[in-house]
Amino acid sequence: MSSINDFVVRFANVNGTGSASANSLFAKSIFRMGVPVSAKNIFPSNIQGLPTWYEVRVSEKGYLGRKNGIDLMVSVNPQSLKKDIASVRPGGYFVYDSTKKLYEEFLREDINFIGIPLMDICNREFSDPRQKQLFKNIVYVGALAKLLDISFEEIEKLLSEQFKGKEKLVIPNVKALNLGGDYIAENFDYPLDFRVERRDLVKDWILIDGNAAAGLGAVYGGASVVSWYPITPSTSLVSSFEKYANKLRKDPETGKNSFSVVQSEDELSAIGMAIGANWNGARAFTATSGPGLSLMNEFLGLAYYSEIPVVLADVQRSGPSTGMPTRTQQSDLLMAAYASHGDTKHVLLLPSTPTECFEMMADAFDLAEQLQTPVLFMTDLDLGMNEHMCPPFKWDDNRKYNRGKVLNAEELEAAQDWGRYKDVDGDGIPYRTLPGTHPTKGAYFTRGSSHDEKAAYSEDSDTYVRIMNRLKKKLETAKTLVPGPEFYQENNESEIGVIFFGTSRYAAEEALDIMRADGLKIDAMRLKAFPFCKEVEDFIDAHKQVFVVEQNRDAQMRTLLINELEVNPKKLIRVLNFDGTPITADLIIEPISALNLQSI
Template identity: 30%
Template sequence: MREQLSWKVGGQQGEGIESTGEIFASALNRLGYYLYGYRHFSSRIKGGHTNNKIRVSTKPLNSISDDLNILVAFDQETIDVNIHELRADGIVIADAKFNPVVTEGYDVRLYAVPFTEIATELGTSLMKNMVAVGASSAILGLDPTSYQDVVEDLFLKKGVSVVEKNMKAIQAGADYFRNEAGVNMPDLLLAPADGKKRMFMIGNDAIGMGAIAAGSRFMAAYPITPASEIMEYMIDKLPQFGGTVIQTEDEIAACTMAIGANYAGVRSFTASAGPGLSLMAEAIGLSGMTEQPLVIMDTQRGGPSTGLPTKQEQSDLMAMIYSTHGDIPKIVMAPSTVEEAFYDTVEAFNLAEEFQCPVILVTDLALSLGKQTVEPLDYNKIEIRRGALQQEGEIPEREDKAYYKRYEVTDSGVSNRVIPGMKNGIHHVTGVEHDETGKPSESPENRVNQMDKRLRKVADLPSLFNNALFINAKHEDADLLVIGVNSTRGTIEEAMPRLEAEGVKVNHAHVRLLHPFPAEEMKKQIAKAKKVVVIENNATAQLANIIKMNVGDVKIENVLKYDGNPFLPGELHQTCKELYHASKELVLDGNI
C-alpha cells in the first residue's frame, strides 16, 4: 500500500474540472489524509486547458509533488500536456468519448472509461466528473460511499434525487473500472489514514477567517485574481458577524474606504493583487501621512501589467516596500503556510493599530489558491491589541481650548489616537504635512519633527516581531543557507532532507517580515554558511536584492523561476546540489 501518491485531473476550463478535484480531495480529507493541491488554470472563464493536481499522504506535507501517479483526462490535450509527469508505474484514465491515445514515447498504462456515456445513461452527461471520481476511488481502494457526505454538502439543496444520482455515478465509475481492470488492477492502493478531522482550505480562506477573528467588520475591494476568494469568503461570512463588504468601482476607492472606516474606529481592510496594489500607492501614502491604520492583502501573480494573472510569481516585493512616493512607515508581512496566513492576518490588524501605519500582508498565488491540510486552529492564540486608542472619557479638557494633539511628538513615534466625535478629541486630518494638532504646516522644524516621529515608529519592529525569520538551522558550519519567502517554504523543506542524505549540510531561513527587514538575525544565519542560495519566483532576484540592501555585501547564488509555475522539490534538490558541488570544485582548484 502507498503512503502517498499524486493525482491530477485535467480538461477544458468550465467543464467541472475544479469540482472533480474538490470532491475527490474533500472525501480524502474527511478520511484523515493530508493533502496539498495546486490548480493550473487559464485567465478566461471558459475554455483553455486547466488541471488540478492533488498530493495525498498519510503524513504531513507542504508542497506539490515532483511527479504523478494517476492522470484523469477529459480530453486528449490533458494527456499530451501532462503525461511527462507520470511515473513509470503511472496510469491514465481517460474518457473513452474522445478515443484517447498515449503520447508517443511514453510507456504508461491507459484505461479508457466511458465517463460521458455512463453519466448520460444515468440522466445527464454533466455527471461525467462523478464517474471519474468513482473510477479514481476504485484505483485507490476507497469505498465509493466515502463520498456520501461530500456529495450531500454539495447537492442536497437541489434535492435528494440529485444526491442519489451523483452517488450512482460514483458507484458506476468504480464498478466499471474494477471490471475493466480485472486482475490487472493498478497497484496504487492507499494505506489507511488516521481518520482525524482537519481543515482543508486555501490561503485566501485562512486570511478571511483571520480577518473575522481579528475583529474586522468591513472590507472594501475590487475583484481580481488571485485575491477574489478573500472577498467572496467575506461576503459569505462577514454579515453573520454584523459586518459589511462593499465591491467598489476600483482599487483606489477600496483603499480609501478602508482608511476611512479605520479612522471611524472599525477594523477594516482591502485585498488585491499587483495591478491593484499599483493603483493604491497614493492612498497607502495617505495612510502613512495621516497615521491611520490600514491592512492590505496583496496576493502576488505574474506581471507586469496583466501579465500572467492566473500563474505563480513573487514579483511585487519591491513594489510593496518602495512604490509609495515619499517616506512613510510601512510593515510588510509574508506568511509561508495557510496556517500562518490565519495567525498573521490577526497580527496584521494588531500592528496596523499599534503602529498606526499601513500593513501589507503578502502571499503568492500558490499560497493564496493552493489548497492544503491545516491542523485545527488554536483560537486561544488570538489576541486583540488596539494600541494607543483612547476611550471615551479618557481625554482631559485643555484649559486653552486648543485642538487635541493627535500627532503629538513622542519618543516611540506613536501618538494617542481617538475616534471622531469623542469629547475633547477634536483635531484636523489632512494629507499635507501638519503640526501636532493636524493643522497644515510647512515649517522646516515641524517637518523634520513629524517625519522623524513617523519613521521611528517601526524602527525596532524586527526585534519585536515573533518569528521575523522562520529558521531551521541545525548546522553552525552549513554548506548552504537556503533562503525563501511565501509558498517556497514547503518545497525547500522537502528538498533539504534529500541534500542532507547526500552529505550536504543545509540551513534554511524563510523571510516572514520583509519590511522593516530583520537584518541582524539574517546576518547571524549568513555567517553560519559557506554559500547563500536565495529561491524566488521572479526574474530580477528581488528578495536577494532586498537582503543585500539590508545586510550588506554578501555573495548570493540566485535560483530564479518565472515561467508561471511553482518550484518543485526535485528542482531545488538538483539545483542546490549542483551549486554545492560547483563550490567544492572551486575550492579544490584554489579559486576560493
C-alpha cells in the same frame, strides 16, 4: 515499482464543466483516509471552454509542495490531449474517455493507457442532458477510486455531506461513482502498483484555502468595514469574510449586519474607503492583487505619512501588467515594501499556510493600529486559492484587541498639550484621536502635506526632517512587533544557509529533508515579516553563503535583504522559480547541491 501513498495525479479538464467539485471530492476522500494530500488548480483566466488542470499530490511523508512527474493523468479534454499524454512519466498511466479513439500518433509505448467510455456510459445511464455532462466527472472519480484503492465509503460519505438537504442528488452521484468502479473491475487489473492505504497521518488537521482562512481571520480580528474591487486571485478572500460575517455577525435583535462590505468602483476607492474607516476608528481592510496594488500606491503613501492604520491583503499573481492572472508568483514584494512616491516603508506579513493566514490576518489589525500605519498581508495565488492541509485554527478567548494609542474623552481632558504627531513615548508612535470624541479637544487636520507635531501645515525643513525621522524610528519599533522568523535547527550547524518565505515553504521543507538525508548540512530560516528583525540579520551574518528561495524573476526578497541589511550581494544566491506554477523541491535542491559539490 510499487509505492504506497506517494504519487501525483493530474486531471486535464475543460473549465466550466463541473470538474472542479469532482476533483476536490477525489482529493478530500484521500484526506479522509488519513493520508496527507495537496491539490492545486492550474486554471485559465476564463469562465468556460479553456483547458484547466488539477493536480493532486499524495504524500505519506506529508510533503505538500508541487512535485514534478505525473504518475497518472486523467484526460477529459481533447484540446490538450497531446501535451497531456506527453507529460506522463515513463511507466505511468493515462486515463481517458475512450468513446472516441485516440489519435495513433499521440500514443506512447512507455506508458499505460486506460480507456473508459465516459460519454457512452453517461449517455446510456442518464437521461438529463446536464447530468450526462456532469456525471462523466463522477464516473472517472469512481474509476480512480477502484484503481487507487480509495474507499468508496468515504466518497459516499462526502457526497451525502455535500448534498445535505438535497438527498435526491446523492443517489445518481453514487450510481455514477459505481459505474466508474465497475467498469474498471470488469476490464482492468486493479489496484495499480501505486495506491492509497489508510493511515492516521492527518491528525486533527483541516483542509482549507488561504483566502477562506484569511477572511475568517479578519472576522476574528474584528474587521467591520471591508471595501474591495473584484480581482483574481483575491476575490474569494472578501467572499469568505462576507460568508462568515453573515453567519457570525448578525445583530440578534434586528437581524442587521454588524459589518459592512462595499464593492467599490476601483482599487483607488477600495483603499480610500478602508483608510477612511480606520481613520474613524473601525477596523477595515481591502484585498487585491498586483494591478490593484499598483493603483493603491498613492493612498498607501497618504496612510503612511498621515499615520492611519489600514490592512491590505495582496494575493499575488504573475505580473507585470495583466501578466498571468491565474498563475502564482511572489513578485509584488518590492512594490509593497516601498509603495508610494517619496520615502516610505511598509510592514509586510508573509503567511505560508492557511493557519497562518487566519492568525496573521487577525494579527494584522493589532499591528496596524499599534503602529498606525499600513500593514500588507502578502499571500499568493497558490496559498489563496488552493486548499492546503494545515493545523486547525485556534483562538484564545482571553485575547484582547490591541487598539494602539487612541485617546478617549477622559484622557483628552487630562492630556497636557496634546499633539497628534508628538513622539511622547520615544517609540516613534504618537497618540491619535477619533472624530467626535471631545467637544473642544483632540480635533486635528489629517493631511498628506507636510505637517508639524500638532498636525499644522508646515514647509519648514527642520520640521519636515524631524517628522520623517520619527517615521523611520517607528519602523524600528515595528521590527520588535512583527513576527520573527522560524528556524529549522536549534543552533546553526553549517556555513550554508537557506532563506525562504510564503508558499515556498512546502517545497523548501521537502528539499531540506532530502538534502539533510543525503548528509548535507544546511541551516534554514523562514521569514514571516518585513521589516527584518535582528534575528534575520544574525542568521545571514552567521553563514558564508545564503540561498534565497523565491518565486519571482528578479530576486526581490534578496534585493530587500541587501538593501535593508547592507549584506554583501555576493553572499546571497538566487534560487528562483517564476513560471507561474508553485516551486518544487527539485528546483531548490539543484543549485544548493551544485554549490556544495563545488565546495567539496
